[in-house]
Amino acid sequence: MSQLIHxxxxxxxxxxxxxxxxxxxxxxxxxxxxxxENGLQNIEEVIENLSDRFVTERIIEAYDEIQYxxxxxxxxxxxxxxxxxxxxxxxxxxxxCLHVAHDCNLKCKYCFASQGNFKGERSIMxxxxxxxxxxxxxxxxxxxxxxEVDFFGxxxxxxxxxxxxxxxxxxxxxxxxxxxxxxxxTTNGVLLDEDKMDFINNNMENVVLSLDGRKQVNDxxxxxxxxxxxxxxxxxxxxxxxxxxGDKDYYVRGTFTSNxxxxxxxxxxxxxxxxxxxxxxxxxxxxxxxxxxxxxxLNEVLxxxxxxxxxYIELKRNDxxxxxxxxxxxxxxxxxxxxxxxxxxxxSEYIAVTPEGEIYPCHxxxxxxxxxLGNLDLGISNTGLRERFKSANVYTKKECRECWARFYCSGGxxxxxxxxxxxxxxxxxxxxxxxxxxxxxxxxxMASLSEEE
Numbered sequence: 079m080s081q082l083i084h085x086x087x088x089x090x091x092x093x094x095x096x097x098x099x100x101x102x103x104x105x106x107x108x109x110x111x112x113x114x115e116n117g118l119q120n121i122e123e124v125i126e127n128l129s130d131r132f133v134t135e136r137i138i139e140a141y142d143e144i145q146y147x148x149x150x151x152x153x154x155x156x157x158x159x160x161x162x163x164x165x166x167x168x169x170x171x172x173x174x175c176l177h178v179a180h181d182c183n184l185k186c187k188y189c190f191a192s193q194g195n196f197k198g199e200r201s202i203m204x205x206x207x208x209x210x211x212x213x214x215x216x217x218x219x220x221x222x223x224x225x226e227v228d229f230f231g232x233x234x235x236x237x238x239x240x241x242x243x244x245x246x247x248x249x250x251x252x253x254x255x256x257x258x259x260x261x262x263x264t265t266n267g268v269l270l271d272e273d274k275m276d277f278i279n280n281n282m283e284n285v286v287l288s289l290d291g292r293k294q295v296n297d298x299x300x301x302x303x304x305x306x307x308x309x310x311x312x313x314x315x316x317x318x319x320x321x322x323x324g325d326k327d328y329y330v331r332g333t334f335t336s337n338x339x340x341x342x343x344x345x346x347x348x349x350x351x352x353x354x355x356x357x358x359x360x361x362x363x364x365x366x367x368x369x370x371x372x373x374x375x376l377n378e379v380l381x382x383x384x385x386x387x388x389x390y391i392e393l394k395r396n397d398x399x400x401x402x403x404x405x406x407x408x409x410x411x412x413x414x415x416x417x418x419x420x421x422x423x424x425x426s427e428y429i430a431v432t433p434e435g436e437i438y439p440c441h442x443x444x445x446x447x448x449x450x451l452g453n454l455d456l457g458i459s460n461t462g463l464r465e466r467f468k469s470a471n472v473y474t475k476k477e478c479r480e481c482w483a484r485f486y487c488s489g490g491x492x493x494x495x496x497x498x499x500x501x502x503x504x505x506x507x508x509x510x511x512x513x514x515x516x517x518x519x520x521x522x523x524m525a526s527l528s529e530e531e
Contacts, residue, residue, distance in 0.1 A: 082154045084482035085113055088522040089388060094153070095521065097482050100418075101152040102409055104525050108132050108140050118144065118154060165419075165468055166426050169458070171218045173226035173423070175430040175441045176211055176244070178203040179237040183268050184308055186300045188333060188361045188369060190442055202237050203433035208244040210454040211431045216255040218457075228262045230430075230441055235269040245281050262286065266300075268308065270315040275322050284327040287316045291332045291344020291358065298337060299369070313351070320353055329403065332358040335369035339378045342386030345402060349393065357403035360512055362494050371508060380515045387519035391526045407486075407520040418472075421488030425451065425467025439467055442493035467492065467502070475503050477510070487513045 085094040085105075092110040094103050105113075111131075112124050119127075121141050128137055147153035181200040182189075212227070219225055227248065229241050241263070248259040262284040278285055289312055290296040297307025320328060330353040334341035341358050348356045360379070363370040371379065386402075393400050422428055425439030432444055435454040443449040452459040472478040472489045490513065494506040 081482045091522050091525040096153050098157040099155040170220040172222050173428040174215050175228045175230050177432050178234045179232040182233045201433040207435045224258050267312045267315045287330045292347045295338045330356050335361045354399045355401045383515045404516040405520045405523050418485040420471045483514045486517050
């Protein structure tokens with residue numbers, strides 16, 4: 079039987095999450111002790127176990143309150159029938175990662191794209207191929223109106239004229255197909271200048287800016303082609319980009335490795351530089367790499383999340399605009415059961431397109447020929463692979479079925495699972511543990527801040 083609740087104590091908050099309903103309760107120490115993750119014990123057992131610590135009348139009162147939540151189906155609630163999961167039966171595509179450049183002007187040590195070429199030849203997407211990609215998305219999006227396109231690389235600014243031309247072409251397609259393209263771009267910032275910044279700010283719904291935090295951390299991993307650190311080149315450009323961006327969406331995105339498990343300091347460095355919307359992601363790399371995160375690093379990483387969550391709460395109290403991606407959680411308008419179960423939609427609703435027009439499940443699979451879905455001329459020809467990704471959800475992954483966090487992480491990253499275990503149905507264990515801690519931190523942050531409203 080899968081776990082029905084998860085309780086934890088963090089940042090002075092006793093909390094319990096009802097796994098299946100998604101309800102989150104801030105509780106007191108008594109209720110915390112009454113609740114058993116395997117199910118609610120009868121009142122006699124509870125009194126016998128707790129009478130040496132709590133007054134019997136208070137135990138009975140608390141038990142009655144818990145029983146009310148159980149009867150209201152927001153505590154120990156039963157899971158939905160997985161048989162109702164009918165995911166994307168029309169094979170609609172709603173988002174595309176458009177690889178406009180398989181080339182890069184940095185050579186980051188941890189780059190999954192092999193310094194931009196994705197284990198192939200360096201190449202640049204033509205305008206004609208990009209047009210086909212946008213047309214493919216529009217034609218295969220069914221009745222969905224809002225479509226997402228992320229200009230990606232390598233480094234997309236190395237092919238900036240094509241980016242500009244494709245945005246203009248996308249606006250033409252909007253009228254023809256009655257769609258709305260929401261463009262984003264992911265860049266290392268090296269080529270940012272005022273003209274590019276103006277265009278991005280006027281045309282991109284979001285921009286992701288890559289930087290790893292402190293100068294020594296960044297320059298250890300994010301190197302220029304000449305082998306020097308990139309921090310002094312990138313930082314002023316990113317600062318200017320964020321300044322011009324104003325209240326529009328952006329993220330300054332870092333990567334932490336075994337060399338900086340104290341990544342909270344990098345997050346604080348971002349904040350000191352005026353970056354209010356930030357993300358620092360764990361590297362995923364083979365164990366033999368000296369910078370890889372291994373099981374031996376897990377305890378210090380989890381502690382760092384907890385430590386930074388306390389600092390984050392204090393910063394948020396004085397600056398509500400500060401946002402750390404992994405500590406953001408929406409409890410009011412959570413996604414439907416299908417979305418909670420299937421996650422990002424890679425290989426089905428979401429695809430990546432290479433400069434040559436090849437189609438892959440997502441950017442992290444690009445170059446892995448066993449994961450080639452098809453191409454822009456022939457469409458999705460490897461339908462068996464598509465079905466494999468469509469069926470990868472929290473109900474078909476053994477470890478997920480038993481995990482309390484399944485409806486928050488939605489089964490985790492397929493690529494991480496593949497590269498760690500050779501199987502998209504077998505989650506990346508270290509990533510799972512980090513995700514569970516991030517969820518606890520996010521909930522405790524929300525609880526701490528809500529108490530002051």
